[in-house]
Amino acid sequence: MEITAWQIIILSIYAFVAIYDSLETNIGLNRPIQAGFFTGLILGDVTLGLAVGATLQLMVLGVGTYGGASIPDYMSGAVIGTAFGIMSGLGVEFAIGIAVPIGLFLVQLDILARFTNTFFQHRADKYAEDGNFDGVERMNLLGIIPWGLSRAIPVAIALIFGPEIVDALVNITPQWLLNGLSVAGKVLPALGIAILLRYLPAKRYLPYLLIGFALAAFLQVSMIGVAIVGLALGLLVYQRSREQLSIAGKGGVDEDE
Amino acid sequence: MKMSDKVVNNQPNSENKITKKELKRIFFRWFLAGQVGWNYERMQGLCYCYSIMPVLRKLYKKEEELKKAVKRHLQFFNTEPDMAHFILGANAAIEEREGTDGEEASTAIKTGLMGPFAGVGDTIFGVIIPTVILSIGANMALNGSSVGVWIWLIWAFVRFWLRWKFTEIGYVQGTKLIATMSDRIQSLTEAASILGLTVIGALIPTVVTPKVPFVFQSGEVTLEVQQVLDQIMPALIPVILVAFVYWLLGKEKMTSTKAIWILLMASIILGGLGVLGT
Numbered sequence: 124m125e126i127t128a129w130q131i132i133i134l135s136i137y138a139f140v141a142i143y144d145s146l147e148t149n150i151g152l153n154r155p156i157q158a159g160f161f162t163g164l165i166l167g168d169v170t171l172g173l174a175v176g177a178t179l180q181l182m183v184l185g186v187g188t189y190g191g192a193s194i195p196d197y198m199s200g201a202v203i204g205t206a207f208g209i210m211s212g213l214g215v216e217f218a219i220g221i222a223v224p225i226g227l228f229l230v231q232l233d234i235l236a237r238f239t240n241t242f243f244q245h246r247a248d249k250y251a252e253d254g255n256f257d258g259v260e261r262m263n264l265l266g267i268i269p270w271g272l273s274r275a276i277p278v279a280i281a282l283i284f285g286p287e288i289v290d291a292l293v294n295i296t297p298q299w300l301l302n303g304l305s306v307a308g309k310v311l312p313a314l315g316i317a318i319l320l321r322y323l324p325a326k327r328y329l330p331y332l333l334i335g336f337a338l339a340a341f342l343q344v345s346m347i348g349v350a351i352v353g354l355a356l357g358l359l360v361y362q363r364s365r366e367q368l369s370i371a372g373k374g375g376v377d378e379d380e
Numbered sequence: 381m382k383m384s385d386k387v388v389n390n391q392p393n394s395e396n397k398i399t400k401k402e403l404k405r406i407f408f409r410w411f412l413a414g415q416v417g418w419n420y421e422r423m424q425g426l427c428y429c430y431s432i433m434p435v436l437r438k439l440y441k442k443e444e445e446l447k448k449a450v451k452r453h454l455q456f457f458n459t460e461p462d463m464a465h466f467i468l469g470a471n472a473a474i475e476e477r478e479g480t481d482g483e484e485a486s487t488a489i490k491t492g493l494m495g496p497f498a499g500v501g502d503t504i505f506g507v508i509i510p511t512v513i514l515s516i517g518a519n520m521a522l523n524g525s526s527v528g529v530w531i532w533l534i535w536a537f538v539r540f541w542l543r544w545k546f547t548e549i550g551y552v553q554g555t556k557l558i559a560t561m562s563d564r565i566q567s568l569t570e571a572a573s574i575l576g577l578t579v580i581g582a583l584i585p586t587v588v589t590p591k592v593p594f595v596f597q598s599g600e601v602t603l604e605v606q607q608v609l610d611q612i613m614p615a616l617i618p619v620i621l622v623a624f625v626y627w628l629l630g631k632e633k634m635t636s637t638k639a640i641w642i643l644l645m646a647s648i649i650l651g652g653l654g655v656l657g658t
Binding site: 143146147148149150151154156157159160169170173174176177178180181182184186191195223227230237238239240241242243244245247248251252254256259260262263264265266267270299300302303304305306307308309310311312313314316317318319320321322323324325328331332333334335336337338339340341344346347349350352353354356357358360361364365368 | 411412413414415416417418419420421422423425426427429430433437443446447450451454458461503507508510511512514515516517518519520521522524525526528529532533536539566567568570571572573574575576577578579580581582583584585586587588589590613614615618619621622624625626628629630636637639640643644646647648649650651652656657658
């Protein structure tokens with residue numbers, strides 16, 4: 124299908140708003156799954172958008188911007204990948220194959236945005252010196268611009284020049300590569316899971332990992348069901364550790380000031 | 381807080397008393413613009429100053445005092461954005477009680493709390509809760525349902541409310557915050573990790589789903605490899621894959637970005653050869 128100008132504009136604005144949302148309001152627009160869903164909605168193939176978004180989402184479950192680290196931009200990746208998948212008619216595998224390298228590449232712009240804001244910080248220092256406190260406040264708000272543009276510009280460029288690129292890619296993409304990419308879509312979630320296991324105390328709490336696995340693999344319990352069991356186990360441990368603390372507290376020194 | 385200090389200080393009158401109105405303004409400022417000015421030099425420093433400004437303006441009427449306070453709050457700050465509300469609330473209480481004498485206490489609570497709060501916040505708000513909600517959501521999405529997208533929206537409202545509560549608690553507790561929070565935080569993180577790991581365990585067979593389409597044939601006998609694997613254990617391939625990537629990530633100089641490339645290449649080769657399929 125052909126992409127129209129208004130679709131490009133809407134998706135670029137979405138990218139701008141999404142990164143702001145991930146920094147502040149957190150209604151989830153910057154999550155690949157939402158970005159894929161929204162792109163699918165705008166371009167008329169929600170199922171494909173959801174599938175692309177969900178696969179990217181599972182890849183980066185445990186990846187966060189801790190301490191200001193930059194992470195691959197799979198939001199923009201999901202938007203561009205989904206759009207290309209729909210435009211080319213080649214579907215989910217093709218879309219993921221595009222989204223992953225794009226997301227990895229766009230991390231550079233995240234770094235650029237964070238770097239650009241240093242300029243506003245220095246202006247704020249100067250305004251504080253001059254007693255221009257409104258100026259200080261304004262500098263913080265201006266920080267939105269580098270953030271938003273770092274997402275909106277690449278999405279706009281990719282979608283504007285997309286049709287030609289898509290045509291070229293479709294012509295050179297062999298079937299075996301598409302097969303390989305569809306396998307990648309099933310394999311890559313293993314990375315998201317492994318990152319989480321590295322981040323959490325997986326060795327110490329291995330039994331809980333096994334319980335979750337057995338429930339899903341052998342008993343086919345749904346995700347929500349497993350989450351409820353996990354919550355119950357977590358609450359039990361929480362209560363026990365609170366009780367232990369209060370027992371220890373009674374024998375201890377009076378901690379009040 | 382001892383009474384004697386209060387007398388020495390500018391007596392607190394309605395002029396420089398923080399009301400719910402100021403607390404709300406801090407809350408909304410951080411909620412709406414607590415990271416937009418993020419930069420490599422001082423990270424959330426600019427945003428913190430912006431957010432606490434309403435309090436500073438209310439408390440310091442003399443320009444020199446205000447200037448000093450603003451400069452002080454423009455310094456380095458970085459923590460998990462949800463947890464930051466505790467610090468903003470507590471900091472507002474300190475500024476209110478100690479005024480210009482509270483410079484040290486104010487800096488101390490910021491720098492003292494931002495590290496530990498970042499650790500807990502990243503675990504609970506950054507990893508566990510997104511993992512649980514998005515696992516459910518992504519799983520539904522792969523089956524073509526958008527319900528998971530909306531579950532996150534409900535969480536967003538809960539989080540909004542929580543962040544306001546954090547601001548209030550921070551303000552009421554003030555400097556006592558550290559003592560009251562620390563042991564509870566430990567138990568909470570533990571419980572959250574257990575919930576997270578249970579869900580991750582279930583994720584392995586559900587979302588890592590490559591199959592082995594290989595079929596052995598010798599004369600009349602055909603042997604489907606996947607069937608044999610399933611008899612040993614369901615989801616054997618996913619378990620091996622996750623274990624392999626886990627091991628890979630533990631290697632020196634390995635980053636998640638490098639791991640993506642390795643997995644992408646390996647999938648294309650194994651998929652192209654027909655060893656792995658979908």
